[in-house]
Amino acid sequence: MRSYHIDHIGDLDGLTVRNGDVPVPGPDEVRIEIAANSLNARDIGILLGGYGGPSPKPGLVPLSDGVGTIVAAGERVRGFSVGDRVAGIFRQNWLGGRMPLRALDSDLGGSRDGMLTESIVLTDENIVKVPAHLSDKEAATLPCAAVTAWHAIHAGEALLPGQSVLVLGSGGVSLFALQFAKHIGAHVIATTSTEEKAHALQALGADDVINYSATPEWDEEVMRITAGLGVDRVIEVGGAGTLARSMRAAAVTGRVVIIGVLAGGSQVDPSIILTRRLTLQAISTGSREMFEQMNAAITRWQLKPVIDTAFPFDEAKAAYRYAANGRHFGKVVISRP
Template structure:
């Protein structure tokens, strides 16, 4: 079988497509023929060596495919089932812990950029009915992160207002989940063409952050001065201050990304004055993923796929991701 591996210490030029033996499932494991994956910022950081991993690690955290064999004592899947991977294979339910964070595919464990993957049945869930493999592959990281941010941590309800930043995978899913939950959405972008697409997806207002450096104040004004109930914060230090300025009293910020860096100043006075809460979000549990899949099937949400690359073009896909020209998810077909 073919697989995409990374030679240490990393770099897009050190990705190689190799032939490996097809694995066989052990007890409590399933063998999945992987048909698609999707690119996340985490995958890119691993690929360039920002997150060190072992030499010749198979890349990619997200995977979608079909069960082609099962090991002894498997009870949750049958041959022919369509499945998706989980970002944290050891986090089934309950609060996160160091042990539950271990083994992320493509990072601390074998990744999904391989035509066949064997893993514990608890490391997968069923894919939404009616989804293609490409659509299903967008869910394990980006969609679940957005789901946990809004539904689990912020606990949004009909009539709330949600602020999403940009038009990457997490932000688009957050917009879609918020809309089907009955919430209003305000989005930010620096592109008029992307603003138009965000509006088409249901954003009530779109603010151009490149033209408006005090966009947090503008967002608050768009809510009549009350502020937003929840923010899906993907930027980090350079955007956090504006996200705080956009919030209502008692609002919630889900800190998801560090696209602008890992250190910066926080306007602490404004934060505690507004009695805000902030939660660091690193994807979610298997049970949360199962809840999300049921909600997707009930709501009819369709993932926004920007483009598809073949396995052999994974380095090119990462370069496209780095350029930040995409809208929605970049996917990989195997």
């Protein structure tokens, strides 16, 4: 059995392939033969050393996102059978409700070995069945970015039809948030840096798109589009570099859901939080319960994730390199034949 491992961080050469024994599931476990994976910005940061937090353990198997078929199951496994297509949940042990402390160091591809392998063993409580209408490549995009977007759209008070949402950029979380918000019936404003991506965002359903390269004061443009009201919710993936503008783009009593730290940055004036009665809420992916709720909605809507490019398993380094350049629109996927 082949698996990729991070032998050292700082460059792509730290990613190497090893051969190992096929894992054997215990009584409460299943063995999954992985068919496809997808990459997230987090995965690039972990390999190149820019993600923050503790360094990964030597030899870590990377990637949180992977989908495959159960090929063996322990005698105490319930709710799953050989032949089911499943994905692992991002934070193992976060089944529902508030995230427990025991889930903090259980993230696949970070604290624990991840999914960039031909076969993996997981417990039955830490997997979910994936929507039947999705291909393996499409389903592989769900565990991290899609669940995070679902959480962001429903954080605190769930988004309602007719409300407005601002999504920043065209990364995986933002694209899923756009799709979810449109199916709910919200007005979506998106930002991007190129006209090509602007057209792609409009084709995906964005009602308004702001090119932040041409309009650096994009928060002012949001206010203009909304007739001075601002948006009800901001899906904030930039961090310090964009948070101040996101807050200025939010409506009175609006909610800014903070997810990422992709942009370096500036200080934030807290007075705007008080004057606009804003809610700032930080989230981290989501639980198994959220994953299952999202999958039910994806099935009901027959929603399809956006995939930019797929690479074969043997070319995982090329997939990392392509994803790291930041020019893709949609998910970068790694798949088996």
